[in-house]
Amino acid sequence: MSTTRVDRVPDAVTVPAGSSCADVVATTGLPMTGPNAIVAVRDADGLLRDLSWKPGEEVKVFPVPLSSPDGLNILRHSTAHVLAQAVQSLYAEAKLGIGPPVENGFYYDFDVAKPFQPDDLERIEVRMREIIKGGQRFRRRVFPSIEAARQELRDEPYKLELVDLKGDDGAPSAADSAAGELTVYDNLDARSDEVRWSDLCRGPHLPSTRLIQAFKLTRSAAAYWRGNEANPQLQRVYGTAWPTREELKEHLRQLEEAGRRDHRRIGEDLDLFTFSKEIGKGLPLWLPNGTIIRDELEGWARQTERRLKYRRVVTPSITKDELYYLSGHLPYYREDLYAPIDIEGEQYYLRPMNCPHHHMVYKSRPHSYRDLPYKIAEYGTVHRFERSGQLHGLMRTRGFTQNDAHIYCSAEQAKDQFLEVMRMHDAYYRALGISDFYMVLALRDPRNTAKYHDDEEMWRLAEQITRDAMDESNIPYVEEIGGAAHYGPKVDFMIRAVTGKEFAASTNQVDLYTPQRFGLTYHDSDGGEKPVVVIHRAPLGSHERFVAYLVEHFGGAFPVWLAPEQVRVIPLASELREYADEVCDVLLGADLRAEVDRGDSRLSAKVRAAVTRKVPLIVVLGRKEAENRTVSVRYRSGEERSMPLEAFVAQATELVRSKSLEGAGHQ
Numbered sequence: 154m155s156t157t158r159v160d161r162v163p164d165a166v167t168v169p170a171g172s173s174c175a176d177v178v179a180t181t182g183l184p185m186t187g188p189n190a191i192v193a194v195r196d197a198d199g200l201l202r203d204l205s206w207k208p209g210e211e212v213k214v215f216p217v218p219l220s221s222p223d224g225l226n227i228l229r230h231s232t233a234h235v236l237a238q239a240v241q242s243l244y245a246e247a248k249l250g251i252g253p254p255v256e257n258g259f260y261y262d263f264d265v266a267k268p269f270q271p272d273d274l275e276r277i278e279v280r281m282r283e284i285i286k287g288g289q290r291f292r293r294r295v296f297p298s299i300e301a302a303r304q305e306l307r308d309e310p311y312k313l314e315l316v317d318l319k320g321d322d323g324a325p326s327a328a329d330s331a332a333g334e335l336t337v338y339d340n341l342d343a344r345s346d347e348v349r350w351s352d353l354c355r356g357p358h359l360p361s362t363r364l365i366q367a368f369k370l371t372r373s374a375a376a377y378w379r380g381n382e383a384n385p386q387l388q389r390v391y392g393t394a395w396p397t398r399e400e401l402k403e404h405l406r407q408l409e410e411a412g413r414r415d416h417r418r419i420g421e422d423l424d425l426f427t428f429s430k431e432i433g434k435g436l437p438l439w440l441p442n443g444t445i446i447r448d449e450l451e452g453w454a455r456q457t458e459r460r461l462k463y464r465r466v467v468t469p470s471i472t473k474d475e476l477y478y479l480s481g482h483l484p485y486y487r488e489d490l491y492a493p494i495d496i497e498g499e500q501y502y503l504r505p506m507n508c509p510h511h512h513m514v515y516k517s518r519p520h521s522y523r524d525l526p527y528k529i530a531e532y533g534t535v536h537r538f539e540r541s542g543q544l545h546g547l548m549r550t551r552g553f554t555q556n557d558a559h560i561y562c563s564a565e566q567a568k569d570q571f572l573e574v575m576r577m578h579d580a581y582y583r584a585l586g587i588s589d590f591y592m593v594l595a596l597r598d599p600r601n602t603a604k605y606h607d608d609e610e611m612w613r614l615a616e617q618i619t620r621d622a623m624d625e626s627n628i629p630y631v632e633e634i635g636g637a638a639h640y641g642p643k644v645d646f647m648i649r650a651v652t653g654k655e656f657a658a659s660t661n662q663v664d665l666y667t668p669q670r671f672g673l674t675y676h677d678s679d680g681g682e683k684p685v686v687v688i689h690r691a692p693l694g695s696h697e698r699f700v701a702y703l704v705e706h707f708g709g710a711f712p713v714w715l716a717p718e719q720v721r722v723i724p725l726a727s728e729l730r731e732y733a734d735e736v737c738d739v740l741l742g743a744d745l746r747a748e749v750d751r752g753d754s755r756l757s758a759k760v761r762a763a764v765t766r767k768v769p770l771i772v773v774l775g776r777k778e779a780e781n782r783t784v785s786v787r788y789r790s791g792e793e794r795s796m797p798l799e800a801f802v803a804q805a806t807e808l809v810r811s812k813s814l815e816g817a818g819h820q
């Protein structure tokens with residue numbers, strides 16, 4: 154990453170009434186060009202404003218540098234305007250949708266006769282460069298009335314729709330900026346001040362297109378207007394923009410790496426999973442190879458949980474509405490549920506989560522303080538409504554199976570139990586070579602009382618237990634106000650992937666609220682009946698998301714214990730097939746997953762085939778090996794070693810048993 158970033162917010166600047174912020178900021182010595190150029194200001198109310206803003210009275214403003222998060226949004230959204238101008242100059246019939254900034258970039262939606270092809274994007278980029286070089290200025294203009302806006306935008310049907318929504322839903326906006334007025338941004342020619350192009354927008358924008366130093370259009374894809382499948386399909390062009398060429402280059406490298414590691418492509422190439430039109434979107438078919446990975450992870454979780462005294466349960470996937478009225482999923486989370494199934498006049502739902510079932514397991518028997526902590530685990534399958542536009546390979550599906558468990562304990566035990574859950578995450582991640590992770594403590598926003606239950610003491614206690622456990626875990630964490638669930642604070646584990654992406658791996662909670670709703674209690678030593686505390690946890694997330702992550706993490710080159718095929722046996726000649734079969738049988742007998750390549754191709758082609766399939770151990774058998782009962786092993790590192798068959802079996806078995814990461818992720 155570039156070292157040009159400013160690491161602190163510039164001091165506030167006082168702007169006299171009637172002066173432009175640009176003029177005043179320029180006198181402070183702050184840069185007005187380059188990667189740290191001041192491109193906008195934030196006023197005392199927190200609103201972002203253009204640099205050209207002239208306040209009616211003396212105000213204090215905070216300069217916004219290009220390289221700050223706000224500055225990057227403004228840069229990217231301004232680049233989206235340039236993109237739209239370029240598209241309309243090349244494709245006169247193109248109608249405009251919206252063009253907001255997104256993480257690391259921007260997009261703009263267009264209604265065009267046919268989808269953009271890669272050479273279209275190249276043409277558009279060339280045009281964009283011309284516009285940028287021309288140094289057009291961005292000028293904010295307020296529509297005198299909605300009628301005036303309608304008149305000016307009469308040829309832009311989608312913009313008209315936004316005007317009718319008063320621009321407050323889905324309208325382009327770089328960030329929270331001056332609202333309440335209907336505004337348009339004109340692009341003015343640097344010399345003549347003539348209007349070259351305009352767009353309905355709240356702004357703010359860069360002062361000039363010349364500040365766009367490094368951008369690239371990355372791809373285009375179909376997208377429905379306002380995300381609704383009932384609306385017309387538009388063409389969305391994605392791009393990215395950065396303050397410097399170096400940052401753009403690094404970002405494109407990460408994108409390329411992400412593309413190479415895309416779990417959807419590797420998943421198909423290695424026959425891990427697939428999708429079928431007849432079965433439906435977002436409903437993966439786990440192929441035999443993928444099922445092996447899933448089973449191995451599940452076996453690992455069971456072993457880990459057994460040692461920590463969890464007990465396994467099995468509960469049904471569909472359930473009467475009564476349970477969800479009790480849990481509050483109905484009516485509050487109805488939009489996450491699929492439509493009910495009528496069975497003999499009763500309404501049943503596909504379950505969206507396992508918690509209520511586990512609570513009913515707990516509730517089905519009386520519990521004494523001696524039973525606590527009572528831990529029940531289930532790799533439970535759930536279904537949640539997702540729009541088809543949101544689906545993404547195994548990362549976002551409509552049905553998934555979670556590494557779920559609930560711990561029922563006393564309030565006194567809760568901190569240690571939650572700490573145990575955090576240590577469990579830590580151990581799992583380290584065993585997989587995941588070292589870059591942290592926690593997010595999502596707290597309630599005390600001002601938003603409607604969203605959260607109102608038992609103050611309960612919030613205080615839940616936060617206390619959670620924070621105490623987090624502090625003791627020594628795992629770094631950040632706090633986020635407003636992200637809590639209705640019933641309590643949440644702790645999300647975030648992993649930073651090799652591709653630079655962040656991945657929310659699991660959500661955990663200390664829950665004091667649900668036991669009250671469900672009447673979950675235990676009989677204490679003093680004879681009283683007391684409410685339990687519930688800890689929700691799912692360290693390995695869901696199979697779908699976690700395997701998707703692991704595919705990208707290892708780039709398909711799984712450690713031996715997870716590799717669907719662990720050993721490929723290659724006989725050098727057809728008369729050696731008998732020995733190859735014998736070697737394979739010995740490996741299978743030792744619980745290793747081995748296959749013999751019986752093809753007729755040359756050795757180099759066979760080795761290449763095994764490497765392409767990411768098989769970690771390749772065993773080559775020649776006459777000498779058959780005579781001496783030895784094997785010649787080729788590792789992912791390229792190293793080769795000869796050894797007695799028994800020694801190889803012992804070595805491979807140890808790689809599996811120790812969950813060794815040797816050679817894992819080797820590309």
Ligand SMILES: [Zn+2]
Pocket residue numbers: 230234325326327338352353354355356358
């Ligand atoms: Zn705009």
Ligand SMILES: [Zn+2]
Pocket residue numbers: 507508559689690
């Ligand atoms: Zn739960």
